[in-house]
Amino acid sequence: MLGESSLPQLLWWFAVAATVKLLLIPSYHSTDFEVHRHWLALTHSLPLSSWYFDETSEWTLDYPPLFANFERFLSIFANLVDPQIVHLHNGLNYKGSSVIYFQRITVILSDLLLLYGVYRLSKNLDSLKRNLIWVLVIWSPGLLIVDHVHFQYNGFLLGWLLLSISFLVEGRDLMGGFLFAVLLCFKHLFAVAAPVYFIYLLRHYCRGGFVWGFGRLSVMGAMVVAVFAAAYGPFLYHGQIQQVIRRMFPFGRGLCHAYWAPNFWVFYIILDKGLAFLLRKLGFHIEAPTASFTGGLVGDSSPFAILPQITPLTTFITVLLGLFPCLVQAWRDPQPRLIARWIAYAYTCGFIFGWHVHEKASLHFVIPLAIVAVESLEDAKHYFLLSIVSCYSLFPLLYETQEYPIKVLLLLLHSILMWFGFSAQFTTDEASEKDEQITNKESAGLGKRSTTGGKEGFGIGWIGKSYLFGLLVVELWGQILHHYLLGDRFPFIPLMLISIYCALGITYSWIWQLKRILKLS
Amino acid sequence: MQKKGRNRYKIDVRSDVKEHAWWWVVNKGITPLFLLISVFALFVRVAVSLHPYSGANTPPKFGDYEAQRHWMEITLNLPAKDWYRNSSANDLSYWGLDYPPLTAYQSYIHGLFLKAFDPESVSLFTSRGYESYLGKLLMRWTVLSSDILIFFPAVLYFVFVYHGRGSSMRTKSELAWHMAIILLSPCLILIDHGHFQYNCISLGLTIAAVAATISQNELMACVLFSLALNHKQMSAYFAPAFFSHLLGKCLRRKNPPLEVLKLGFLVIGTFSIIWAPYIHSRDSALQVLSRLAPFERGIYEDYVANFWCTSSVVIKWKRLFTTKVLKLLSFAATVLACLPSMIQQVLDPSSKGFLYALLNSSFSFYLFSFQVHEKSILLPLLPLSLLALEESRPLMWLTHYAMFSMFPLLxxxxxxxxxxxxxxxxxxxxxxxxxRCSGKTTHQTQKAEKGRKTPSLATLLKIAMAFLYLCSLILHVIYLTMHPPQKYPFLFEALIMLLCFSHFLLFTFYFNYKQCMLSKFLTSKDKEKKNI
Structure with a gap:
């Protein structure tokens, strides 16, 4: 009964979002747009065996095979719309309206998978929670910014993830595992959650005695192998597996991106800079690092002056260490109701400690956490802060003036919706008598805001408020004050401030999630 | 009655909790709700403003965007007395200023804004046809800020006034719906933020004036409406309604002549302040006036879905009559068309009747007055959107045809x-x-009962309208994809015009009928309501 009546509502939210996405078609798009266009051309014009060898454009194919096949599928339609889109050479940097409309619309349509994923995940919840989750996911400002302005297919991929989680929550582990394996063959960055999946499935799916468990383990193993074989098999057949791997893991890219993703390494870099500065003042001779972060240049050379160098292996180990408490919990008591939380935590660890993390990766945990956010007041408070910080950390992606009001209004809209939703969610449980009072008051003086009953109501406390206020100050500094006070000097400071300030918030979120996970089991 | 309303209200909120998916959005009260909707409406406007404006990259004349930019250039660089005068610095044949002084002042202020960030875009002479990334953004932002500063607060004011008193029968989700419908009217957004104009200012001022009238604040209403008139002379479409409603109200007071005089003084006072640079001499005032009424442009332009243009398919008005005769003809037709609604308001002024009168008078102007532009359909749509909860079905139909009538332009x-x-x-x-499930069914059944005398005619009409709706959808596609036959290059435009005109006319009759029924209805049934 619940599921039936709710679908129109969900479709309505989705359709409204789709009209907005259509309106955003002429907005700025990043080089990722050309990347994906080139992949359309590449997969369309070349045989499978040359996909991972092609170097016609600098934007070589660096996603796993299933994504390449997805592009191949889209290129069939692209060819019908305008053959120039899929032309390997003539299509380079093609900016015609046909290609813009085509690619933008494929993103909008591929969001249907996100819609299905979120529908499946929320269909058994009560109406209010369901509505909230839909709004948080479908109207996620981060997704709109990254997918529909900046240009990527994250909504589609996160749809797979949500779908996989929804099966796990239902206890249908095999299907959940299958979907996750498929997801990994679409985008390997999602592999950060693989340890959680592995431990959870091992303990939850493969339980019930040695023989039975081993049988299930082999079923699961066979299934995963089958998925990977289907994806990578053709390349294995052509003997190109090494080339595929090399393309997929370009470790030469350095620890941080040109704009530092707000994670742990930001503090590390700042500490290094600070120490170097201090020691130089004290008269020590410190060699300047060969590559500078602030210059935007990041090579595989060593950028640290004092602190030990960070290698991909170091980051790998720190991520695993961060994950460890969560894995222990998953091992001890694999509960389906906690799996979304664990997976989100895994992506948070990956974001905080990972190698060459992109700020867009924060979507990987913000979206799954939306499902968790409606569970309790504490979760809601945490999510409120986290999603604002993560969305704000995406602001530098849209650096052109034209999109400035768009990102600000999206964040504002999201914050208001969250505020409405969470306060409605967490004040309904109060005594009905109080409810009556409120409605009376409101009907008497329209618009007079009811005070949400003190201790129980939704609020983020003074620390949260002052943190968000700080966000405003950072933004004001970057947009206005820096220019007036410092002129053109230190042009890297505004971005650095955003990184550091958001890193504070996201690190807090990581610690909070960890504490929460330890507490809940 | 008040108490009863409150009880119903509570019940409605309760049922919201159980069934409505909207409860969590609306439970905070009107102002936060308005905040949410206006942030969304603003976001939509910003998104639309990414799209091209009229006359982008089309020298030598460009379009409305260039006109507005040119006015900023003129007002910023010339003294006020030269704004409307042809001179070596102000070539009136190139987008000369032809809106009233308030538009000129607004252009001046916006010009200052542009000058601060992009001086090149408003420099005298050299900036003609100036187009740049930053220039477009700044221009777009001037419209956005006008919307935020004038249109949005006016809508909030209206909603407070209209739904705040006595009529708490509406659930909060209905109020939210009403606000969203007014703020997200597609025609207004497309013309202001796509095509490029500042209708939000004059329409916002009109809404504020309407709200002031409804809240019995006639003095303020007069000032606000005078401001609207001075921003765009097109606001005169609403003048008969304001005039007759306020007159009707004054006649019911203790001392009618004094009341009328008070209002008259306020109007004249507002006008004289705004026209201050031009009323020192007869000549300069007439000079401005002649700019505002461009009769030389003919009775109609392009393909506008009004009476003159549509009937010109059969009767060649422009060839048969001189401009002078046509002026008289159109004036007589317009007055005749809005006379019934005016009489109704003078005899029996009521808030709802006033809104209908606004609708009827603006429609009669759109259909019959001299020199109407496609974009003028925004004016009748405004009171209709204010009546959205009462006339939801017509709103949908007319929005569709209003959009369609502007389709060739857009x-x-x-x-x-x-x-x-x-x-x-x-x-x-x-x-x-x-x-709107619960509220509407009762309303609808009431209406159905009343129209039961001729059920076959009603159903026939419905079928015909559905058919025409389908035709219009198909015509959209045809217009986009096919070329008209060589012999009739404007065949599609003419068809669109015919289709739209027929609906506009039909609904004008309908709304006039509704307004008249309102009067009968009131005297017989709702005596107590009138006492408010």
Whole structure:
């Protein structure tokens, strides 16, 4: 009964979002747009065996095979719309309206998978929670910014993830595992959650005695192998597996991106800079690092002056260490109701400690956490802060003036919706008598805001408020004050401030999630 | 009655909790709700402003965007007395200022803003046809800020006034729906933020004036409406309604002549302040006036879905009569068309009747007055959107045909994508699940009972309208994809015009009928309501 009546509502939210996405078609798009266009051309014009060898454009194919096949599928339609889109050479940097409309619309349509994923995940919840989750996911400002302005297919991929989680929550582990394996063959960055999946499935799916468990383990193993074989098999057949791997893991890219993703390494870099500065003042001779972060240049050379160098292996180990408490919990008591939380935590660890993390990766945990956010007041408070910080950390992606009001209004809209939703969610449980009072008051003086009953109501406390206020100050500094006070000097400071300030918030979120996970089991 | 309303209200909120998916959005009260909707409406406007404007990259004349920019250039660089005068510095044949002084002042202020960030875009002479990334952004932001500063607060004021007193029968989700319908009217957004104009200012001032009138604040209403008139002379479409409603109200007071005099003084006072630079001499005032009434442009332009243009398919007005005769003819027709609603308001002024009168007078101007532009359909749509909860079905029909009547124009501006998206958004909001189920059915059945005398005619009409709706959808596609036959290059435009005109006319009759019925209805049944 619940599921039936709710679908129109969900479709309505989705359709409204789709009209907005259509309106955003002429907005700025990043080089990722050309990347994906080139992949359309590449997969369309070349045989499978040359996909991972092609170097016609600098934007070589660096996603796993299933994504390449997805592009191949889209290129069939692209060819019908305008053959120039899929032309390997003539299509380079093609900016015609046909290609813009085509690619933008494929993103909008591929969001249907996100819609299905979120529908499946929320269909058994009560109406209010369901509505909230839909709004948080479908109207996620981060997704709109990254997918529909900046240009990527994250909504589609996160749809797979949500779908996989929804099966796990239902206890249908095999299907959940299958979907996750498929997801990994679409985008390997999602592999950060693989340890959680592995431990959870091992303990939850493969339980019930040695023989039975081993049988299930082999079923699961066979299934995963089958998925990977289907994806990578053709390349294995052509003997190109090494080339595929090399393309997929370009470790030469350095620890941080040109704009530092707000994670742990930001503090590390700042500490290094600070120490170097201090020691130089004290008269020590410190060699300047060969590559500078602030210059935007990041090579595989060593950028640290004092602190030990960070290698991909170091980051790998720190991520695993961060994950460890969560894995222990998953091992001890694999509960389906906690799996979304664990997976989100895994992506948070990956974001905080990972190698060459992109700020867009924060979507990987913000979206799954939306499902968790409606569970309790504490979760809601945490999510409120986290999603604002993560969305704000995406602001530098849209650096052109034209999109400035768009990102600000999206964040504002999201914050208001969250505020409405969470306060409605967490004040309904109060005594009905109080409810009556409120409605009376409101009907008497329209618009007079009811005070949400003190201790129980939704609020983020003074620390949260002052943190968000700080966000405003950072933004004001970057947009206005820096220019007036410092002129053109230190042009890297505004971005650095955003990184550091958001890193504070996201690190807090990581610690909070960890504490929460330890507490809940 | 008040108490009863409150009880119903509570019940409604309760039922919201159980059934409505909207409860969590609306439970905070009107102002936060308005904040949410206006942030969304603003976001939509910003998104539309990414699209091209009229006359982008089309020298030598460009379009309305260039006109507005040129006015900023003129007002910023010349003294006020030269704004409307042809001179070596002000070539009136190139987008000369032809709106009243308030528009000129607004251009001056916006010009200052542009000058601060992009001086090149408003420099005298050299900036003609100036187009740049930053210039476009700044211009767009001037419209956005006008919307935020004038239109949005006016809508909030109206909603407070209209729904705040006594009529708390509406659930909060209905109020939210009403606000969204007014703020997200696709036509207004497309013309202001796509095509490029500042209708939000004059329409916002009109809404504020309407709200002031409803809240019995006639003095303020007079000032606000005078401001609207001085921003765009087109606001005169509403003048008969304001005039007759206020007159009717004054006649019911203790001392009618004094009341009328008070209002008259305020109007004259406001006008004289705004016209201060021009009223020192007869000549300069006449000079401005002649700019505002460009009779030389003919009775109609392009393909506008009004009476003169549509009937010109059969009767060649422009060839048969001189401009002078046509002026008289159109004046007589307009007055005749809005006379019934005026008489109704003088005899029996009421808030709802006033809104209908606004609708009827603006429609009669659109259909019969001299020199009407396609974009003028925004004016009748405004009171209709204010009546959205009462006239929801006609609102949908007319929004559709209003959009359609501007389709050729918007297509020329390359706004087809925005057109489709906004139309879809409007339809979605109109049919938002679970908002108006309960309230409307009773309303509808009442209406159905009343119209039961001739059921076959009603159903026939419905079928015909559905058929025409289908035709209009097909015509959209044909207009986009096919070329007209060589012999009739404007065949499609003419068809669109015919289709739209027939609906506009039909609904004008309908609304006039509704307004008259209102009067009968009131005297017999709702005596106590009038006492408020």
């Amino acid at each position: 297509r020329r501006d390359k706004l087809v994508l925005a057109y489709m998206a906004l139309y879809a958004l409007f339809t979605l909001i109109y049919f938002a699940p679970g908002v």
